[in-house]
Amino acid sequence: MKKTPRRTTIYDIAQLADASPSAVSSVLNGTWKKRRISVKLAERVTQVAEAQGYAVNAQASLLRREKSNVIGMIVPKYDNRYFGQIAERFEEMARARGLFPVVTCTQRDPELEFEAAKELVSWQADCVISTGATDPDRISAFCSAAGVQSLNLDLPGTAAPSVVSDNRAGARVLTALILDRCAAEFGTSGALRFVGGRLSDHNSARRLEGFLEEHRARGIEVPEAHVLATGYSADKAAAALSGFRPTGPTGLFVNSTIALEGVVRWLGELGPAMDLVRYGCFDWDPFGGYLPGNVGMVEQDVEAMLSRVLGMVGEEAPAGEVSYVPCLLREFGADGVSPRTGQGG
Amino acid sequence: MKKTPRRTTIYDIAQLADASPSAVSSVLNGTWKKRRISVKLAERVTQVAEAQGYAVNAQASLLRREKSNVIGMIVPKYDNRYFGQIAERFEEMARARGLFPVVTCTQRDPELEFEAAKELVSWQADCVISTGATDPDRISAFCSAAGVQSLNLDLPGTAAPSVVSDNRAGARVLTALILDRCAAEFGTSGALRFVGGRLSDHNSARRLEGFLEEHRARGIEVPEAHVLATGYSADKAAAALSGFRPTGPTGLFVNSTIALEGVVRWLGELGPAMDLVRYGCFDWDPFGGYLPGNVGMVEQDVEAMLSRVLGMVGEEAPAGEVSYVPCLLREFGADGVSPRTGQGG
């Protein structure tokens, strides 16, 4: 355990174990049976390597190989349950498939997204997955020029295959739940308000579709003023609601947990009028169910999305193809447990 | 934009730009002035590279360099605000310092932690940061044998310098807050209950110290049965409380947001008795402030911790040295806003 100025290499080990570098290499990477190295030498090498605290130089190793098994993912944020789960489960599932996951967080910054993707290509990633990217097509174009596969997750693109939640169906089921609960608890069920997100965003647009669809199916008209998709931040959601003081039963469709933060802030300032409000949220958070007035949340099926996207790694698929994954609805307060699936066409 | 079977290399570019590979290399990595390459050639090369969608082969590049500027971090989970923030801010801050952050999530699995650290060394990381690691010393030993710097974050080790929150002081301030609020709202202030975590865990042990210290300072004795540090999970926290039905004013010190999930579950089953309960939580979550009965949360100062730990990269520091970072207290319900600092000695 002396301080070596340079890291130990297979050459050092070769010398110590009285073997050749090629023998050492094959022993340490497991190809030694095929190279007919004796068990005796293999054990000797392994021991020396262990004793020296050897770790392969991934750079040298990957430089020589043709496949890197590195799989890159860019993610906008780690600070909410959804993306946190995606990153965490992705690493786990990729590892289970013998791949080397490299995840990097790009803060919803389009420029950073592109730089990060480029960096992943530099690291010889075999595939780059763009999660919730603002400009996935730019990334796909670059990857395709570099001969690297790219896939989109959470937000679709046109230049690579995409896996996204079935936002429309999920939103419709959530809308139905909120309307039902308002009806059950208040007897009345006017049009809900749609809070948070931005309609230029694909997912928000799909959710609004589902939201409107369910209203239409019930013959409820949604006034334009009920659509408060003013942006992705707690402040913006709170600001959008700030002028509104409910005087009767009120239902909200909250579009993301970040918007939910703004909604509960607004609720807190409402005083007793807050008892007139019921809401549901698209996206799940463990504390969501304990917030007063919350009737349910939609959880996106991260596991299913990831296994679908990982199944596409190394496969050919048409560029614009979009694969929809059903969401799960978690209802609170009524029976409280069993999630029902936001299936649908 | 034709599909190249192999990625573009400097040799391809050299040919297209009618230059030598060494010229191309120096142009693309910015050292071309020092190598007296003409602006004309530099521009030509840059253009060809752009047109070909060139991205350096990081493997080849790093193999030749002596410093990689790669800085690795292992993190137990992404699924709570604290670690999510750490990962996210770490990437940002490291990048700002010209480093290449590589973060990997190890699920609190000691074996996986070690494997991940080894992998980071393979990637030629100049420094490995172990965050919340169960066995940081093992990682440090390996790194030191490989000649790689290692640092500990969140949980201290003895084989490398550590940066941790001042858990004791933070816990004491939180304890004081809960006791004060119980006194203010109920008039009485018996001993709180300490819920969640495990005392074999360094941070939990320090927090319990602060908890007991504040009680002692107020002359309040803490019955042994009030310490419910039964583990790190919502279920365990809920189970620890399940037999308990408060009959009078009750205060809880909740040790982590994961335990808080269990506590609010328990609260939900309490019915009206839940109005007798006030609690505070060590660790912050954006929805925490809206949970009924929550008087405050301690937020660890991620920014400060990271800038301190990043400041140690490349520096010599005594192995066992522990650097304590003050926490921030966020109070809810009373004035609700200004965080006061969990300073103290």
Add this chain to the structure above:
DNA sequence: CTTTTTTGCACAATCGATTGCGCATCTTTG
């Protein structure tokens, strides 16, 4: 005891970028 086969291992080229060195050409100086 040969010939053939198998076993066990080493040699050397290679992956792509970096970089010390050196050689032309061009410019300036005396």
Add this chain to the structure above:
DNA sequence: CAAAGATGCGCAATCGATTGTGCAAAAAAG
């Protein structure tokens, strides 16, 4: 116009691991 210096760029070695190939020695076959 020659000598000295500056400018512009290419050559080739190098980083550490992988892998096709080849060559002894040992074992098996005849």
